[in-house]
Amino acid sequence: MNNTLWGMEITAEQLLTGFGDTLYMVALSLLFSVVIGLPLGILLVITRNGHILENKWVFNVLNPVINILRSVPFIILLVALIPFTRFVVGTAIGTNAAIVPLIFYAAPYIARLVENSLLEVDKGIIEAAEAMGATTWQIIFRFLIPEGLSSLVLTFTTATIGLVGASAMAGAVGAGGVGDLALSYGYQRFDTMTMIVTVAALVVIVQLLQSTGNIVSKKIRRR
Amino acid sequence: MIEFQNVKKRYESKKQTVEALKGIDLIVEKGDIFGVVGYSGAGKSTLIRLVNLLERPSEGEILVNGKALTSLKPKDLRAEKKKIGMIFQHFNLLNSKTVFDNVAMPLILSGTPVKEIQTRVNELLEFVGLLGKAKNYPEQLSGGQKQRIGIARALATNPSILLCDEATSALDPQTTSAVLQLLKKVNQEYNITILLITHEMSVIREICNKVAVMEGGRIVEQGPVFDVFAKPQTEIAQNFVRTVIHDEIPKSFKSQAAGNPIIWKINFIGANSGKPLLSTVAKQFDVDLNVLSANISEIQETPFGNLIIEVTGEESEIKKAYDYIQAENILVQEVRIHE
Numbered sequence: 001m002n003n004t005l006w007g008m009e010i011t012a013e014q015l016l017t018g019f020g021d022t023l024y025m026v027a028l029s030l031l032f033s034v035v036i037g038l039p040l041g042i043l044l045v046i047t048r049n050g051h052i053l054e055n056k057w058v059f060n061v062l063n064p065v066i067n068i069l070r071s072v073p074f075i076i077l078l079v080a081l082i083p084f085t086r087f088v089v090g091t092a093i094g095t096n097a098a099i100v101p102l103i104f105y106a107a108p109y110i111a112r113l114v115e116n117s118l119l120e121v122d123k124g125i126i127e128a129a130e131a132m133g134a135t136t137w138q139i140i141f142r143f144l145i146p147e148g149l150s151s152l153v154l155t156f157t158t159a160t161i162g163l164v165g166a167s168a169m170a171g172a173v174g175a176g177g178v179g180d181l182a183l184s185y186g187y188q189r190f191d192t193m194t195m196i197v198t199v200a201a202l203v204v205i206v207q208l209l210q211s212t213g214n215i216v217s218k219k220i221r222r223r
Numbered sequence: 224m225i226e227f228q229n230v231k232k233r234y235e236s237k238k239q240t241v242e243a244l245k246g247i248d249l250i251v252e253k254g255d256i257f258g259v260v261g262y263s264g265a266g267k268s269t270l271i272r273l274v275n276l277l278e279r280p281s282e283g284e285i286l287v288n289g290k291a292l293t294s295l296k297p298k299d300l301r302a303e304k305k306k307i308g309m310i311f312q313h314f315n316l317l318n319s320k321t322v323f324d325n326v327a328m329p330l331i332l333s334g335t336p337v338k339e340i341q342t343r344v345n346e347l348l349e350f351v352g353l354l355g356k357a358k359n360y361p362e363q364l365s366g367g368q369k370q371r372i373g374i375a376r377a378l379a380t381n382p383s384i385l386l387c388d389e390a391t392s393a394l395d396p397q398t399t400s401a402v403l404q405l406l407k408k409v410n411q412e413y414n415i416t417i418l419l420i421t422h423e424m425s426v427i428r429e430i431c432n433k434v435a436v437m438e439g440g441r442i443v444e445q446g447p448v449f450d451v452f453a454k455p456q457t458e459i460a461q462n463f464v465r466t467v468i469h470d471e472i473p474k475s476f477k478s479q480a481a482g483n484p485i486i487w488k489i490n491f492i493g494a495n496s497g498k499p500l501l502s503t504v505a506k507q508f509d510v511d512l513n514v515l516s517a518n519i520s521e522i523q524e525t526p527f528g529n530l531i532i533e534v535t536g537e538e539s540e541i542k543k544a545y546d547y548i549q550a551e552n553i554l555v556q557e558v559r560i561h562e
Contacts, residue, residue, distance in 0.1 A: 128315035131275050131386075132329045133304030142332065146319045220319070 008194040010185055019201070021095050021176035025167045029102035030160055036107040037159075040066070041114025042140060052126065052139055069108040074166045077101045078173060098167065098175035105166050110159045117151035118144055150221040157213025161206050168202070178202055224416050225251040225274055225384065230283035232269050243269040245440040247283070251433075253383075256410050256417040258427040258448070260463055261437030267420040270437070271386050274418065275307045276300065288383065305333065308377030308415075312389035314369040316361040322348070322372055323357040329379040347375040351405060367398035374405060378413065385409060387419035391426060403429045424463040428452065428522050436460045452522050453492055453554070468520060470529045476515050477560050484533050485541060486515070490554035491528035500553065501532070508544040510536035 005012045044062060047055040072080070078101045082092040085100040121144055129143040145152070168179020178198050186195025232244040243266045251257040261267045272278040273285055276292050284291050292303055316325050324331075326347055330340045348354045351371040361369055370390060377385055387406065391399040407430045409415050421427065427434050427448060435445035436459055444451060444460045452468065455461040465471070470488060489500070505512055512532050519528035534541055548555045 122313075122315065124311055124313050124315035125317060127277060128309070128311065130277055131304060131307070131309040132332055132380075133301035134332050135301065138332055142328070143317065147317055149319060 006193055006197065008185075008197060009189065009191045010181060010194055014181065015178075015197070015201075018176060018178040018181045018198070021180075022164065022167055022178045022205070025095055025098055025102060025170060025175060025177055026160060026163045029099045029106055029167075030156075030163055032099070032103045033106035033110050033159065033163070034156065036103065037110025038114055040107070040111035042118065042144070044111060044115040045118045045144070046136070046140070052130070052136055066108040066111050069104060070112065074101070074105050075169050077104055078169065082173075093174045095170075095175045095177075098170035098173055102163060102166055102170065106159055106163050109162060110155070113155040113159060114152065117155045118148045120151055121147045150217045153217040153220060154213055157209055157217075160209050160213075164202065164205055164209070178205070224253045224255070224288065225249070225257075225418060226286040227270075227273075228284045228286070230273060230280045230285055232266075232273065232278065233281045243440055244273075244280075247442060249435060249442060249445070251416060251418050253416055254410070254414060255433055256407070256419070256431045258431035258434045259418070259420045259437055259442075260422065260424060260427055260434060261420075262422060265437040266440040267437050268388065271388050271418060271420045274384070274386055275304050275309060305329065305380045306382050307384045307386060308380070308382040309386040309388065310370065310373040310377050310390045312392050314361070314366075314373045314393075316369060316372055316376070318361055320360075321357065322353065322359050322361065322364070325361065325372055326375045326379055329376060333380065343379065344375075347378055350378075351375045365398070366394050367402055370394065370398075370402050371405065374402075374409065378409065378415075381413075383415060385415050385417045387417060389421060390419065392421065392423070399423075399426070400429065406430055424467045428467050428520070432523060436463060447523075449492075449523050449525060449527070452527060453490060468527070468529060469516065469518065470531065471516075472531055472558070472560065473516055476533075480560055483559055484535070486558050486560070487530075487532050487534055487545070487548075488556045488558055489530040489532065489548065491519070491526070491530070492554070493525045493527075498551070500548065500551070501530075504544050504547060507547065508536070509540045510534055510544050 005015065040062065043058060044066075045051060046053040047059040047062070078098075081101045081104060085097050086092045088100055089096050091097050125143055125147055126139060129139045134142065165179075167175070167177050168183065170177065171180030171183050178201050182195055182198035182202070185191045186198055227247045227249040230244055230247040231242065234241045234243060247270060259267045259270060269278060273280055274287060279293060285293070287303065287307065290303060292300060295303060317328070320328070323344055326344045327340050330343060335343075345354065345357075348357055351374055353368060353371050353375070356364060356368065361372065364372065373390075385406075390406070391402050394402060403426060406417060406419075410417050410430075419426070419431070431448050433446065434448045434451050435442045436451070436457065437443065438459050444455065444457045451460060452464055455464045472486060491500075501512055501514070504510065512534060514530065514532050516531040517528070519526055521527065534544070545555065545557070
């Protein structure tokens, strides 16, 4: 029982590695999910009826696809995607392998959240942009995104926290992370102390993320 | 400048088709401050949005500076839109940007060099009297100040036309007046043609030179503001005029009047309003005049008065007095409490 901490069955190194793994998984999957989800969310807004790039086809295909992906429970997504993950990453086990289903989980979620944030932007502002003779790109990058940015920051905060939660389940494919420690030591081996410490660690992570998100969002809003 | 040729606009949905504009013919000439007045739902909002194609007409043609915008390619259309400024009821400023950046936006979109933007924005902010607010955010400004910023932004690209969509409807009367004076200054100093829509006849009276009255998707009456105020033809125009010029027989008089007294409504226009009409009539004819209501207002810098008087005396004398007034080229009309 070398290097154990506060009577836990896991070592401080294990805990630190867990932190590292969680951070790695969340950061990487967040990055890819935003890259995919943000444009999809923008498309959902601008292709809807009466908006700047109204397109029934794009909207009516995108909308249900996102709903379907969002309705699959993450643990099932994790397993169902194993062949695809193996094809992309080369293996279906480990931290890198967990990132693929995490992206499938978070990208549609982010698309939906981005949609909600950008729908909040006053239509009058888009109208003013159109009256100024702005191009579609200019409307998106000079009007829609800056006006929705404060709300978008909160959106990404929510998505990040969602990913922290989902990454705990990624232990099912041997991905590691703080959540995995909580499940495999705290829950399955009845190691109460590990359970408490890991859950407390997750609470701290989530709190930090939310507070940072709130502060940044407020700063952008400048109200 | 702006010409509507039998323009129709329909909104079609699965359930029903709503015809918002049922054939609009309208000409706004260079230098005009043209006001369109109507109740909500009359179609005036649709009308103004058709000018810069925020909405597309279902039928008919709209010419702006001689060009039919509907037939332009997207790129050319965007270029034309830069010659048409627009301000809105709710200002539509970017809350995430400073006052300076808001005014600079149209210039940024056109890729204007930074130095030029600096000069132009400062010039515009000075014109609207808000140079000191350059670094503020819209939320720190009052409604009137926000509309001034809206005006500055609309003028940034040196447009030849300014569209005002209920620009003062969200403002209190005093602020409204100040913003209207600023619009007048825009019209006079930059020679910018203004098309505005409003539901307030007082706005029309204060700055417009021409007016169109809309009802149910049609223009029911139009002409120089003075003419419409002096002789409104349609009932709706009369109602609108009555909101700013009170020419009703006072209620208290109506309820107390014995019998059916003879009442004259007299309109003075321009130079006429300076004449001592009543005392002349009272001296020359054997009639008594009792003033029930009188007011003089200015429309287009021309005095416009109306007077309601009760006339008593011999029938023949009354007739002579009536003829005298008419001969003086003054509009007089006999009205009765009971028809």
